[in-house]
Amino acid sequence: MYCGTITYMRWILFFISIALGIAAGLYFGWVVSPVEYVDTTPDSLRVDYKADFVLMVAETYQAEKDLAQAARRLALLGGNTPDTPVSEAIQFATTSRLPYSEVDLALMRTLAQDLQSWEPSPEVPQP
Secondary structure, X not given: OHHHHHHHHHHXXXXXXXXXXHHHHHHHHHHHOOOXXXXXXXXXXXXXXXXXXXXXXXXXXXXXXXXXXXXXXXXXXXXXXXXXHHHHHHHHHHHOOOOOOHHHHXXXXXXXXXXXXXXXXXXXXXX
């Protein structure tokens, strides 16, 4: 009987120690020293989030019909030309297992086609 009680107490202390370690780790990670993102840009996003960003730009472009503004928004994702992130997003959307509808793909394709034929006008500085 005495040996069984010691084994039982060891298991209880083991699980209490595990629970306290997890609680202390969560407290330290969330309260004492949480992760702080400073000066991060959209080009540091993962590819799936970049595709979502491009989709939001395409939806906004569909509503506003302002290609210059869409190009400025897409410039935040980096790339040599504004249509580079769009083509990467379309490729990701067609090859991933994430649910991109045909409407979403059509919006992104329309934006890509319009950007390929777009000639940016030089900005005239305002006095």
